[in-house]
Amino acid sequence: MDWMIEFTLFLILIVGALLVLGVRDLLVAVVTLNVFSFITAAIMVSLGAIDVAFTEAVVGAGAVGLFSIVAIRRTSRRSED
Amino acid sequence: MNGSPDRDQRDPCLDESLKEPTDSIIVDIASRVITPFILLIGLYVFFHGHYSPGGGFQGGVLLAAGILLLRLSLGVAVSQAIMPTRMTLRLAAGGVLVFLGTGLAAVFLGGNFLDYHYLPLPGLSPEYLRYYGILLIEVGVTATVMLTLVAIYDELLGC
Numbered sequence: 001m002d003w004m005i006e007f008t009l010f011l012i013l014i015v016g017a018l019l020v021l022g023v024r025d026l027l028v029a030v031v032t033l034n035v036f037s038f039i040t041a042a043i044m045v046s047l048g049a050i051d052v053a054f055t056e057a058v059v060g061a062g063a064v065g066l067f068s069i070v071a072i073r074r075t076s077r078r079s080e081d
Numbered sequence: 082m083n084g085s086p087d088r089d090q091r092d093p094c095l096d097e098s099l100k101e102p103t104d105s106i107i108v109d110i111a112s113r114v115i116t117p118f119i120l121l122i123g124l125y126v127f128f129h130g131h132y133s134p135g136g137g138f139q140g141g142v143l144l145a146a147g148i149l150l151l152r153l154s155l156g157v158a159v160s161q162a163i164m165p166t167r168m169t170l171r172l173a174a175g176g177v178l179v180f181l182g183t184g185l186a187a188v189f190l191g192g193n194f195l196d197y198h199y200l201p202l203p204g205l206s207p208e209y210l211r212y213y214g215i216l217l218i219e220v221g222v223t224a225t226v227m228l229t230l231v232a233i234y235d236e237l238l239g240c
Contacts, residue, residue, distance in 0.1 A: 054126075058143055066149055066234070
């Protein structure tokens with residue numbers, strides 16, 4: 001049943017990535033990008049790469065989200081394209 | 082969505098709202114309680130990097146996340162007490178110097194770069210010499226990663 005877990009994770013990953021590209025509100029995009037990072041970390045755990053998963057969770061969900069939110073506050077919240 | 086339309090036209094240099102403390106008492110109290118645990122887990126990841134996943138980079142980012150949570154919730158002025166803005170880049174450069182000094186000390190004492198066997202730490206057997214040598218490297222990496230992230234955040238806020 002291992003492949004079912006990874007299949008579900010990859011499905012959420014692809015849906016999350018498409019959602020990040022499609023959504024108009026950039027704050028929603030940042031939060032969805034954090035979800036993407038967490039799912040990536042979970043996939044890395046299921047592949048046995050704990051260290052990569054740890055780095056992905058800490059950087060992708062912590063630092064990138066924080067800096068992106070600050071960047072949104074400094075510019076504009078709506079996507080222009 | 083619910084942002085006021087004039088937010089987009091506002092001069093970003095005049096937007097000081099990110100520097101001020103939050104109005105929500107829930108965010109205030111929660112960040113005060115959570116931050117020491119984030120810092121403690123960061124130190125754990127850093128010191129336990131010998132035996133388990135983790136190490137300098139992840140520990141440094143966790144420590145930076147703790148400080149940045151305080152910066153974001155309590156305001157920049159309050160969180161100066163835990164890490165002043167003027168000290169961040171200097172201490173980050175100090176971390177680079179610790180890394181470089183450890184490596185070059187081994188070079189000047191007859192070994193290769195980062196060859197911990199030649200470090201001038203007295204009274205240690207070779208395996209413990211390597212143990213504390215890699216710990217010195219981790220100290221440098223942790224300080225540099227953590228303080229560079231805090232410096233980037235402060236630089237983003239200050240215009």
